[in-house]
Amino acid sequence: MPKILNITGLEKTYSSGNKQLTVLQNISFDVEKGQTFSIVGPSGSGKTTLLGLCAGLDQPNSGSIELCGEDLKNLNEDERAQLRNKNVGFIFQNFQLLPTLTALENVSVPLELQGNKDAVKKSLDLLEKVGLGDRVHHYPSQLSGGEQQRVALARAFANAPSILFADEPTGNLDEETGEKVIQLLFELNKEAGTTLVIITHDLDLANRTQQILRLKGGRILTNERTAVL
Numbered sequence: 353m354p355k356i357l358n359i360t361g362l363e364k365t366y367s368s369g370n371k372q373l374t375v376l377q378n379i380s381f382d383v384e385k386g387q388t389f390s391i392v393g394p395s396g397s398g399k400t401t402l403l404g405l406c407a408g409l410d411q412p413n414s415g416s417i418e419l420c421g422e423d424l425k426n427l428n429e430d431e432r433a434q435l436r437n438k439n440v441g442f443i444f445q446n447f448q449l450l451p452t453l454t455a456l457e458n459v460s461v462p463l464e465l466q467g468n469k470d471a472v473k474k475s476l477d478l479l480e481k482v483g484l485g486d487r488v489h490h491y492p493s494q495l496s497g498g499e500q501q502r503v504a505l506a507r508a509f510a511n512a513p514s515i516l517f518a519d520e521p522t523g524n525l526d527e528e529t530g531e532k533v534i535q536l537l538f539e540l541n542k543e544a545g546t547t548l549v550i551i552t553h554d555l556d557l558a559n560r561t562q563q564i565l566r567l568k569g570g571r572i573l574t575n576e577r578t579a580v581l
């Protein structure tokens with residue numbers, strides 16, 4: 353299968369004052385197009401840092417990242433942002449909706465900014481699909497955590513990304529609500545053929561993806577396929 357993400361020899365060091373902290377070391381792995389992939393590891397093991405590097409939000413000290421066929425080293429910040437706008441979706445633990453926009457606007461405004469003429473219709477369809485057809489004019493503060501995360505799902509899928517990164521998508525949700533969000537995530541993913549990279553410390557969730565990369569202390573412990581087809 354063709355690769356959508358190709359990581360080789362990644363290293364990331366943070367420095368504060370004269371102290372150096374290496375948080376990722378010797379990281380190499382691939383994600384295939386259309387695959388469901390999870391990254392697991394204890395808190396502080398470097399998962400969020402790794403995701404930021406994979407998506408071109410941050411730069412490594414050494415190693416290379418190829419995303420959607422582009423070596424991120426060869427792109428400037430604007431070009432990386434363009435690549436993200438076109439190809440990448442994000443879901444965060446704390447939803448990250450804009451508080452001054454309604455559910456509908458949170459989904460439609462990014463699409464409008466990209467010049468999509470059907471932004472509102474498309475957003476309404478997606479909000480309907482995640483079960484929020486009757487909440488589209490609500491503001492984030494008027495929605496429950498699970499509802500906010502479903503808005504974030506609609507937003508993430510709106511521009512039909514080829515790869516979607518979800519960082520602890522159920523971290524702030526109770527078990528039942530989290531399960532609903534995950535089911536929707538897998539459903540939308542299947543329908544759209546999106547590649548899904550989920551960061552989680554929920555092993556049950558990781559076991560529902562096709563491949564699991566385990567991190568510990570900034571290094572890869574294992575990288576294994578699961579029985580999921």
Ligand SMILES: Nc1ncnc2c1ncn2[C@@H]1O[C@H](COP(=O)(O)OP(=O)(O)O)[C@@H](O)[C@H]1O
Nearest residue numbers: 366373375393394395396397398399400401402
């Ligand atoms: N901007 C930063 N500056 C300095 N250290 C950081 C920064 N971001 C993360 N770290 C450190 O890097 C390590 C990995 O953090 P993180 O990637 O957030 O781990 P995880 O998502 O697995 O919990 C932690 O020790 C954290 O304190």
Ligand SMILES: [Mg+2]
Nearest residue numbers: 399400401519
């Ligand atoms: Mg994290």
